[in-house]
Amino acid sequence: TSIDDPSSTGHEQVVFCQDTQTGLRAIIGIYSTALGPALGGTRFYPYASEEAALADVLDLSRGMAYKNALAGLDLGGGKAVIWGDPDQLKSEPLLRAYGRFVESLNGRYYTACDVGTYVADMDVIARETRYVTGRSVEHGGAGDSxxxxxxxxxxxxxxxxxxxxxxxxxxxxxxxxxxxxxxxxxxxxxxxxxxxxxxxxxxxxxxxxxxxxxxxxxxxxxxxxxxxxxxxxxxxxxxxxxxxxxxxxxxxxxxxxxxxxxxxxxxxxxxxxxxxxxxxxxxxxxxxGGVIQVADEIEGFNFERAKLRATRIYxxxxxxxxxxxxxxxxxxxxxxxxxxxxxxxxxxxxxxx
Ligand code: NAD
Incomplete structure (x- = not known):
């Protein structure tokens, strides 16, 4: 993705988030909400530069729009990246600060797990926002996708x-x-x-x-x-x-x-x-099938309904x-x-x- 001209990538919205107390630096990319709220995971990764993080979130959020459209979901495409080494930086305050940024988008973006983030992290983020899926079974989530x-x-x-x-x-x-x-x-x-x-x-x-x-x-x-x-x-x-x-x-x-x-x-x-x-x-x-499984959580997880949707991949x-x-x-x-x-x-x- 070329980021020389951000308006050329076709994204609806790109949000830069910073919380100096916890060291959070995140970018939320919303490629499209044509089909509904954008859904896509949060990648926590030690990018070499902010440009690399931005390029990744632009590519990944666009990819999610296509994936969700073909999965038959009434959901658009988005993705987020947290820039940093999860082993050193990840903490409850940081994830909560991130959750408040997700909440501030008022449901235009739903997050979930991706590389570097896990079900337990989604449970923490959910303390600050309703717009999170991929939660643990104990919290009404779909569990392992x-x-x-x-x-x-x-x-x-x-x-x-x-x-x-x-x-x-x-x-x-x-x-x-x-x-x-x-x-x-x-x-x-x-x-x-x-x-x-x-x-x-x-x-x-x-x-x-x-x-x-x-x-x-x-x-x-x-x-x-x-x-x-x-x-x-x-x-x-x-x-x-x-x-x-x-x-x-x-x-x-x-x-x-x-x-x-x-x-x-x-x-x-x-x-x-x-x-x-x-x-x-x-x-x-x-x-x-994985995104179909976590998307189903938004309606209250029902395994059989989600399985039926995943069967339609045929x-x-x-x-x-x-x-x-x-x-x-x-x-x-x-x-x-x-x-x-x-x-x-x-x-x-x-x-x-
Ligand atoms: P995983 O980490 O559980 O399994 C990956 C396996 O591949 C590991 O057992 C690892 O040892 C093995 N592996 C790594 N390098 C290898 C190599 N060079 N040759 C042979 N084996 C190698 O991951 P997963 O959840 O099973 O996901 C597998 C792939 O599917 C990933 O690319 C993931 O992004 C993708 N995917 C997963 C999901 C999901 O719901 N889990 C959804 C969509 C896509």
Missing amino acids: SVLTAWGVFQGMRAAAEHVWGAPTLNGRRVGVAGLGKVGKHLTRHLLDDHAEVVATDVDPRAREWVRANHPQVELVDAAALVAADIDVYAPCALGGALDDDTVPALRAKVVAGAANNQLAHPGIEKLLADRGILYAPDYVVNA DTTRQILRLADDEGVPPAVAADRLAERRMAEVGRLRTIH
């Missing part, structure tokens, strides 16, 4: 499988799960229930031990071997940037669908995937893959177009003339 994230990824993967092989199932397919963390573990279970063969990798020996103990039928390999393995589907569930100039040429899978955020290492990778005949189910479409992915074929563009481009369409259409209904 990886449950529906994994369910949604599985639904998106089913849609991709249908697009390529004709049936919405992973039955008999070999699926490579890269990263057996919170999401990867749940996803592995859904895949095995669907009678897929799972090959997996994780750098953490504890995660590998968990698989050996709970699912001995899963084959464990190292990360580089998984990319080049004879698999039908590759599911990045670890860090961002999994699809780059080295991994894409090595891939033998026909489908990529996984939970990790920002899987495409740089613009242009979506074209490289398409040229190699690999169907990429856009990350922000298939991993929206329909949305299907629609995007068809649109991509019809318009001759990669799925990532089709997803952006569909999100922009919804923001414009619903946005028009909410405009007061």
